[in-house]
Amino acid sequence: MLSKTDNEFLTRSGPGTPMGDLLRRFWMPALLSDELPERDGPPKKIRLLGEDLLAFRSTDGRVGIVEPHCPHRGANLYYGRNEECGLRCAFHGWKFDVDGNCVDLPTSPPESTYKDTIKLLAYPTREWADMVWVYMGPREHMPELPQLELGLVPAGGRYVSKKWQDCNWVQSLEGAIDTAHFSFLHKVPAQDEKTKLEIFRSTSAIGAGQELADRIRWVMDDPRPKFAIAGHDTGLVIGAARKTDSADKYWRISQFLMPNHALVPVAFPGDVYHGQCWVPVDDVNCWIYTYSWLPDRPFTNSEREKYAKGLSLHAEVDLNYVPVRNIHNDYGLDRTKQKTESFTGIMGVSEQDAAIQDSQGPIQDRTREHLGPTDIGIVEFRKLIMGAARALQQGDEPKSTRAAKKYAVRSGGWVAGPDKDLLAVMTERFGHRHGYVGNEYGLGE
């Protein structure tokens, strides 16, 4: 439970808010690279952290992310011409490059130096891991790009999608690091084991593998996993241990990475790894980037097609990345199927998550919540991120901005002996107590 003040503090990210200041210390996805397929193609209107912006790919392939209004008379550069290394306003031809420099000002004489005094606000961008990243904070504090393993594997080994969500980013991220809800929200009610397995194989986020049926059963049968948390340079390892058929524990371990990534707790060795990144559009909408990667091989075409159709963690979306089953059509909820086929009557793990997270309200009212033992991951996440935002207000830069390589971590599942603690299980599963794999990519220990 949070006070009203703390709930505002946690969830508001517009310009000038403490949490907005914190988020602006990090690179974040602004677009999929595919959204700007063409050099000199149409500029694209985007909205991030409550700021309206324009993105465009220049003649040289670089991406500019700039304020939309021309400094001259405020016309929107969206209607302008993206040509010859710059965006030219349609009103009077003023022209700006991806760095916001005014490179032509034809209403003044050629000899005039007025042009040099005119700047368009432009944020630094990078293109990495099939996404365009943007840094919206003070230049002197600009960090390196977070070295997520997703961006380190060969291009064929990754798949990235995005989807629109109709709620505040924080409650959606909290849904992802709360791995207890899997016993309910994504449950398939009593059916024969084969059908249940089919359903999970085709639609769910649970990894594949020989013992899948057992793992599903363990998750469904134990609604009270025991949580354990460990902090590290870039975030939190969040483990949840469930009972198995023996004395062993079935661990599902996720990662929270500052300030807005979460890695999924399902992969056994050989499985696909998944993560997500939440980017506020404003305080009541966000983009969720869902990324999947394979360290050892490229994805097959058939795997890519399945993701594109909205299986696994990916959503089925329209051309604007809005989920086909969304808040405006009740997520396709089918009350008959809710009686017989699934706990919710909603098709798709991503859509089930979206429905329940949106349903908490545009911004969840945390003054009325009642947390319990399965919510300690959420409690620790809030402590970490609110602490970092408070520290920043005091002038302490977040330490994770100086640890870019420590984003190269994995999360996943494991079955371990009854006496192993979280860090021992991590070491057994990943060879490192925090799941660090940067050494495999030459990033050092």
Next chain:
Amino acid sequence: MLSKTDNEFLTRSGPGTPMGDLLRRFWMPALLSDELPERDGPPKKIRLLGEDLLAFRSTDGRVGIVEPHCPHRGANLYYGRNEECGLRCAFHGWKFDVDGNCVDLPTSPPESTYKDTIKLLAYPTREWADMVWVYMGPREHMPELPQLELGLVPAGGRYVSKKWQDCNWVQSLEGAIDTAHFSFLHKVPAQDEKTKLEIFRSTSAIGAGQELADRIRWVMDDPRPKFAIAGHDTGLVIGAARKTDSADKYWRISQFLMPNHALVPVAFPGDVYHGQCWVPVDDVNCWIYTYSWLPDRPFTNSEREKYAKGLSLHAEVDLNYVPVRNIHNDYGLDRTKQKTESFTGIMGVSEQDAAIQDSQGPIQDRTREHLGPTDIGIVEFRKLIMGAARALQQGDEPKSTRAAKKYAVRSGGWVAGPDKDLLAVMTERFGHRHGYVGNEYGLGE
């Protein structure tokens, strides 16, 4: 004319407002029983007095009306499962019965007593007269259900519908107790008598009977009925006397019943009785329940079909109870028909009322009105209800909440000698000066 302050006082009914406090001292219709046809069927989102709520029919047939957000993490129970005598949250399986008790909390160990500390806000409900009634006030002041005759007659003798209205509830109710407007709004301009009669018989709220043509003519010919008002335990008798062809007066007498019912002034002995109840959705929308009853016989199928099609006082509505002719399509206004067939060019008494009431604005600005002698019913209504709300603020509970049986009253029309006053006419028409018929149902005198 009211001051701005008084207009707010009269019309606002959200939590914590004086008028909202008054309304919350009474049972009011929340749904038609038919809206929850099935035990363990889908919960239904409703909004009453500015509060978002969920209604569901439990396994045992009881109806729960509860706050929508699960106390755990605020997920909306609408997406939950209505099963085994309770509503179970889809997020983590917390479960609540119709009284708001937490009956399962699976994320805590079975031995935990945490469950007993968790309550979901639930309002008491009753099912009566084909409606689900709810009481949203303090438990210690919960009254008996108002014993409207509608609920006392055998089920076959009643017909209840509901419709959505796009304005504040008070101005709509005021339109109903202002029986002077019948000379205009519902007028059928000069045509041959037979056609006029046909139109009234098929579409209007005027009762049937031998002398119908005369009564229509009397209403149309006298736009200045003389009003007389009498108070009683549960409301007001509001009489309006018009000239006839002789020295006799044609009386049309309605009833206002605290806090939000009005009975219609048309029935002669043997006719159908009608009433309406206004339930605020919020301050700019309301549900209108329209109820018709026959003390002496069941409705015929043909009568029911006519009502279902939107004849008499009932509106033609869609599956969501929104009138087919509404604010978004100008109520089907046909300017050619307005020249030739009816005063408004709008089809249906209910739709004519809705058009004119909505047109007063989302909340009528009573600081600019100019009331006259035909508006004294409205003046007395405001005195009564605002007085009761002011008294309640001082700690005086409304007396009508202790007079449930005194809601068993009738209203209607009568032709009486020129010297009879309102109470004499009531006695002549109904056998009781306030139209009380509870004694016929064993409620005593």
Next chain:
Amino acid sequence: MLSKTDNEFLTRSGPGTPMGDLLRRFWMPALLSDELPERDGPPKKIRLLGEDLLAFRSTDGRVGIVEPHCPHRGANLYYGRNEECGLRCAFHGWKFDVDGNCVDLPTSPPESTYKDTIKLLAYPTREWADMVWVYMGPREHMPELPQLELGLVPAGGRYVSKKWQDCNWVQSLEGAIDTAHFSFLHKVPAQDEKTKLEIFRSTSAIGAGQELADRIRWVMDDPRPKFAIAGHDTGLVIGAARKTDSADKYWRISQFLMPNHALVPVAFPGDVYHGQCWVPVDDVNCWIYTYSWLPDRPFTNSEREKYAKGLSLHAEVDLNYVPVRNIHNDYGLDRTKQKTESFTGIMGVSEQDAAIQDSQGPIQDRTREHLGPTDIGIVEFRKLIMGAARALQQGDEPKSTRAAKKYAVRSGGWVAGPDKDLLAVMTERFGHRHGYVGNEYGLGE
């Protein structure tokens, strides 16, 4: 650049604002006459300067513009009956004439004088130059109608249209008196001369004539016209001189006429004259009346048809005068055509203007603009109109309201010797330094 306070001062025109007070000292178009084609036809809802009003054409042909709510109980007279020289409320039959007098009050006895105390707010109207004009200011300051030449020529010699615009009226007017933007916004990129000429002839606002191709080239080749301004009794002459192939200058001269008209700078002798008038609907929408006239001959049917299709300055609109290519469909922007056929990829001069003006925001933020030498027309316009609004606050009535005949002025283009100043060019082109032609219509010098 304006302060936030000055930007509000300049752009807000609701009741009680300084600029609203100024605008209310002038007659302005409320409707096209064609919008009220019929005596006793349906009343029409209109909104002007933030005020909701009703317009209706009475039995005698006069137009009433009145507040919409009946003084009795606030019902909207829109649902009333327009009959026998007045608008009758559908609720209780109260009736008002075009001057707002209550001419029938049937709920009071015939002998009552209550009727004489009831007034409906009604604004004076005139019908002139195919438009209904309204005066919304204090009666004692009501001026004569501005004697635009449009209204002085025979009816066959004028064409008036209107269109909806989704932004504040001031930035749209500023776009019209900024004639520098023609070198960009309406540019047709490099193509063969013949094609370019075809395009301009068929779609643009540039006048016809032998030397059209040269004039287009001069506009496109000189993006930095030299501006010169001269004030007069009713507004400003705004000249912009461009280089030609010789030492001569190509002048394009517009007029701003208080408080909301602009005349277009294209006409050479024999060409069509054009002007526009901006009427605020509220602070973020306006109606633009576009008027064209010929002093010497009637328009041909073919010219009228072209205008009706949205050529020249006129827009292609739907039955509600909303442009077919508008903010909701990105003005039909075609990015491929933007690469090859026109500077914007948007079809139509009117639509290009609308796109760029709307794109400045619902109300342009002038605190962030950077004006230059080509913007001095705008600077002078602001000085004039804000000065007049400030003077009015001090009790000084605007002088242009006492100079109705001085609205009979023309604007247009001319090629003049290099040493001629603006007033000399005006005299050479129009025979009067301010373009006054009232003497040709018997208005005196």
